[in-house]
Amino acid sequence: MGLTESIVQFDAVRKRYGSGPLVLDRTDLTVAPGDFITLIGPSGCGKSTMLKLVSGLNPASEGSLMVLGTTPKLARARQAFIFQDATLLPWHTAQGNTELPLRLRGVPGADRRAKAREMLALVGLDKVAGYYPRQLSGGMKMRVSIARALTLEPQLLLLDEPFGALDEMTRNRLNEELLTIRERSRFTAMFVTHSVSEAVFLSNRILVMAAYPGRFHAEVQVDFPYPRRADLREQAEFQAKVTEVSRLLHAVEDTGK
């Protein structure tokens, strides 16, 4: 596969904030189209930092970073970020929040309303389109956040622990929904989480990272075919994969002490 085909290309990237310590040591990574890559590791391993670099919210200190064949900032229009909390604007309804990216881009009212409705229907929230965020549960807020991210049909979706604050049942269901949506929308994903089973369920590649400074420790391939269904979690191979990643994670955490 040639360089131009990669969705994200880290070449010897390092990151420090100001004159502070290195948060991300020399990193090389190629994200291929259709990848669902999960970054997992202890706090301080630079996993969220990597997403911020890709999104262009923070610049890399050294090395070169290409996103969708251009610079992170120029690639922004074709990528979307889903934050740890839903970051909905409390003064807009679910509908208004979903319309926001289109509105910022100057899409006319009727078009953006229709598009937002379609996206809300996709995440099963068309019935509560007129609700304000404070009237929605945590899981529903996160669904709105996903709908909002998908309105611009991004090629690359960056997800920074999006389901971390949810209970396990809601989290599992949203994992399944996210994969179902991906069958349709075909985005490439970079996903940050602390949950091993979430990482195994969602991704085809898991990068286990170590902290201080942040760096790759190991990469695990997850070859279960998509579409994946909820019952995958009950299979022995799935459990074996979870154990494998957990061991790597424990090894990383032990060396960090």
Next chain:
Amino acid sequence: MKKTPAILLWTLPVVSGVLFVALWYGIKAGFDVSDWILPTPGEVAAAAWREHARLLRAAGNTMVGALAGFLLAGSLGFVTALVLGVSRSLRAGLYPWLLVLQMTPVIVLTPIIVLWAGPGLPGIITVTWLISYFPIVANMTQGLLSTDMNHVALFRMANASRLQEMLLLRVPSAMPYYLAGLRIAATLAPIGAIFGEYMVGNSAGGSGGLGFMVYVYNTKIMIPALFATALTSCLLGFIFVAAVSLLNWAVLHKWHDSYERDDH
């Protein structure tokens, strides 16, 4: 915390009001205070009735000055905060001078205001504006700077322009702060207007406001009427605060947590 039953919310203030009036009569009788130091509540009520036409007209005049000054402070305060919120250097350059303005006692400035704005309504409006302007600027500026960093990141990711970020994110998220500023200003505006009338409104002739009535009643030693004027001023303040509370409700009740019901 246990909830207070609704019936108590209404009866308790009445009970304490009755007790207060009883205490007032008690002090009058017990310490033999003369009428021109402390008239009885009955005398105050009688004076309020006797003077009600003049007091109402005065209250109306005060309302005009207070409202004009308040609206001026509300709109100028909004614009000033926008300017301060736009850039760090503007803020650094201007904020200290706003503080200087705020720290200078209005009483010192009053003769200068009369000199510049002229006596009567223009002077009164200026005094009112001066006294209620700063809390609005301070609150709104704080609000514009308190925007959730994740929301800012969201807008940056969406390639939003600075103007979009200001109008669609920072201003709406600062609304609770702005309204809190307005609420403080609402209590200050009638005070400012009455003070203004007392200081600069004397030459307004027959159409003076409550501050002018204070001057008149004081000169004539009509002490119960002075108390009645205090009561009227208090009512005026309540009207202002109630109006802003209504505005607050209209803007925020649908989405802001402060209107979240307990049973949610």
